[in-house]
Amino acid sequence: MRKFVLPVTAAVLFLLGLWSVARTQPRYPPATPIAAPPSSPFAATVAGVGLVEARTENLALSVPVAGLVSAVHVQVGETVPAGHVLFTLDDRDVRAEVALRREELATAQRERDRLRQTPRPEEVPVVEATVREAEQALADAQVQRDVLENVSDRRALRMEDLRRRQIAAQLREAQLARARASLALITAGPWSADLAVADARVAAAEARVRRAEADLERLVVRAPVPGSVLRLNVRPGEFAQTGRLREPLVVFGAIDTLHIRVEVDESEGWKVAASSPAFAVPRGQTAVRLPLTFVRVEPYVTPKQSLTGDSSERVDTRVRQIVYRLSPGSRVAVGQQVDVFIGTLNQGGRS
Template sequence: MPVIPRFRIDPRFALATLTVAALTACSGGGGAAMQMPPTEVNVATVVSKSVTQWDEFTGRIEAVEHIEIRPRVAGYLTGIHFKEGGAVKTGDLLFTIDDREYKAAVASARADLARAEARRALAETEFKRSQALVEARAVSAGELESRQNEARQADADVLAARARVEQAELSLGFSRITSPIDGRVSVARLRVGNLVSPGEPVLTTVVSLDPVYVSFQGDERAYLRYQALARRGEREGSRDAANPVRVGLADEQGFPHEGRMVFVDNAVDPATGTIFARAELANPAGVFTPGLFARVQLLGERLDSALLVHPQAVLTDQDRRYVYVADQVTLPPEMGGTGAPHLGAVRKDVVLGPTIDGLVVVEQGLDADDRVIVNGMRKIFFPGAPVQPIDVPMDQPNTVQAAPAAAPAAAGDEG
């Protein structure tokens, strides 16, 4: 049974010791020292089971596609054809630019094409006539060759004229600016009447809505652990497998949304010791908006026999974490002990792991059969203080139950 070692005196313990000393003095010294009455506390047996670890990170929701809408031709804006902040489809008209100049350019290019086709027709006719005259020896071979070259040049002029028509028609089409994707459009940054140039300025932006990315930074230790698991064949790397993720927003409890990993960067940032990663989430209902803060859980490793306790049971002493367990202890006389063992609160320092389903993994410090005090720790003034345990489930530490009846006193103890 544990024996309470020497420790730094807590003010609450000093008060309790003075109380015990006073009670001992009142007894006249003729009998055994009086112990403090046991404190009722809720206790729960350590949960031991196989669990899947999920590592938690913080991230941001991002659009899969984020498009800046810029003009491709110069001119004055003549129309804005969308509701700012509204949903748009691919091909929906967003802006129009004054197109009169571009319509004139198309007409001119088509006229040039018609002239080039007429010259080609004339050159082909002259070439055919020269071929017939050569057979009759009415023209020389040199003249025939000249007619043939004129026909080839006319063909090339037609091709060039057609290209100018296509270019003019493209410029005319660029005077109508449409959405390249399905998504949500931002505000119009310029109003009707403003002059724009090719590429400048940004007129608005369009972001896709479904699916979305959640981007986050993984720490170096987690990355190395995942690499080791992959080498041992215990977990596939997120570069090679679409490992599951769970996501929760700022106003949500837990992690109700599920997604999958789609990207892990090729290097760790030496300035921060983190690596960039990205998961994809379905967003058919539009729950996610780009830029939102998100809590992300990434599938970690499987723990076959993990020990778990409720986070409420964990106490802090500077940089240490500890819990109290109910066990048989013997207090020394200077702490009011009688030399006989009793059920008391024993402190155990612990090393904690991740939180899984509301319980925290204890990596070091506890045994599977330990009965951890989960409620009433504030009434324990010093390690070894007598306790009267009330058994409750580990996941319900604040359960109110009646304490078990104390054992009846022996006949020799009466009077």
Template sequence: MPHPRKRRRWMIATALVLLLVLLSWAMARWRGPVLPGYEVAAGPLVQNVVATGRVAALSRVQVGAEISGLVLERRVMEGDRVEPGDVLVVLRAVDIEARRNEARAALETLRKADRPDAQARYRQAQADLAQAEREAQRRRELGERQLVSRESVEQAAQAVVAARAAAGQARVAAESVASGGALEAQVIERLRAAEADLERAVIRSTVAGTVLVRQVEPGDAVTPGQVLLEIAADAPGEILLPLDEKNLSLLEVGQPATCVTDAFPGRPFAATVHHIAPGIDPARGTVDVRLRIDPSADFVRQDMTVTATLLTGRRDSALAVPNDALLGNGPGASRAEVLRVRGGRVERVPVTLGLRGLAMTEVSVGLAEGDTVLAASTLDDGELPADGDRVRLRVQAMPAARPAAASSEDQDLPGAIQGGG
């Protein structure tokens, strides 16, 4: 048997250990449970909206026939580059050529035959009028001397009237065929109209661009209004993004975006918001946003699938908390609550929100730098401490930055909103 003194010492030591354990447990119960949380700090923050859309040509020009004719030549294929004035299609129009030749012949006849003839007739009519006037004057003088009959004098006067009328008609006829006259103007107009129609038989590009579609071949008969080709006009390309309407309040014309195509994922390029649709698509609940592509992105092609990250907000220094520290942080909410820990006790504090991101959200009112908050949304509702409860905070590192943009300048900045349509 152990010595009584040794046994007493062992019992005393055991009791002391049990007492220390009990005191530690009581102290832990008094100080509260250990819960995860964060220390609030200021830092850079970005807010992005991410969506997927397609590249759309700014302008697709449809090239059509203005006259009827037979296709003699088709000088371009899909993918060919064209400049203004380049010949695309040549038509043959026999009836228009006949009208042009007839107008040319009529103008030639007018200038070389009709005009000299009319001028000669006018000169002859003037000479006949002068002769008739002299004869009438002579007969009046003879009549006054009663050497000719009164009837002869009257006949001479009538001859003057007839000669004057003939001279007037000849003058009008000569003026009508004179250079710049009405008849010449009509013939020239007919010739110009025929030549203009023939110019339409040579179909030229009106824009610089790339041929997308051809719908005509040599030998085809075409009619006015028939579309022969489609050209994507050269211009800064566009990306059409259908964005969820809940992001409308974040969007502004001029916001920068970083885009990546499915075809070239390793070649991000810049774009800029240049148009926001005035209405909402009620069927999809989206708003169409158009981005203007940076001209240096010459590898972008029509109808490519593009993921675009729009920079909708940025703070160089913002007081932000992780989203899992916010209570009541619903979509579009401007206010929420946090569980702040001061002096080992919990305080439920209302806060006003600013920029919102995937990982972090700006707190504009309600907290100060250095405050500590619980990661409240990681706890079950039954585990949430009430105001005044004691807790021990296990401070965690802030969430890793998760910007949606591929731009290198934003790689260390948290706060991207997933806003696709």
């Protein structure tokens, strides 16, 4: 009996252990997806992931110069015309520079106007009187010289006195010539070379004013095209950096018509034609099919950027971007990810 009782007991206990383990194992019901995956009705299909974007593409606006944000004039979602002020930077120092340059321009213009208005009407009589005075002085010197020259007896005068009277007459002649030359100079008006220098100074001052005004305008960020503010990452008091930022200061674009940018693998991009039918399926809405209209194919093949997260997805793949237009009234948002299916021609010639 001992030969059979122990093995049988051990076998029974082993079976009971297996049954207990099997009974206590957790059982999970099969998981059902939240939404059924989208399917394509085309016999030959090229599928890709698309991103909804504005008609003008999503414009990432920045600033040409770094500075402190003084005011923000728009809100997210606001639609503005082209040239509308979005936000401004602190411009106190630049405004002071503009005022200084304008004063320099006004000074240069006044100097040029003063030069053009020469001579003053009051200056001419003064010079004419100087000419008349020089003429009278010359006449007096000539009379005194003639008196001594007409003396018949040279012993009655000194040759020194005669010589001095002759020199005095010549001096008066030179003074008269100088006075007449001054009158001719002042009545001739400004010299053309002086006017050219004055005009050049005015032009240089105007250029400095335009440069200062351009620096002032660079502190104002305006809407490049009519559109809407899609994202606003700037507040008054913050410091705005220049260049291509990780988070753009303002994302702007025209959303009256939305586009979808689809990335198609470079090995399948040749299958897509402008006449190929296409539709988009928003994520989580497999019953919704948005018809698409072909817009263009980007000529440059780029590295893949829109990753789905699949472990088998190749990240070194280059893709061709195809842009489609959504029909008006499509209930999607800019930046939303959609699945796009494009009907193509298979090798048998059927689509």
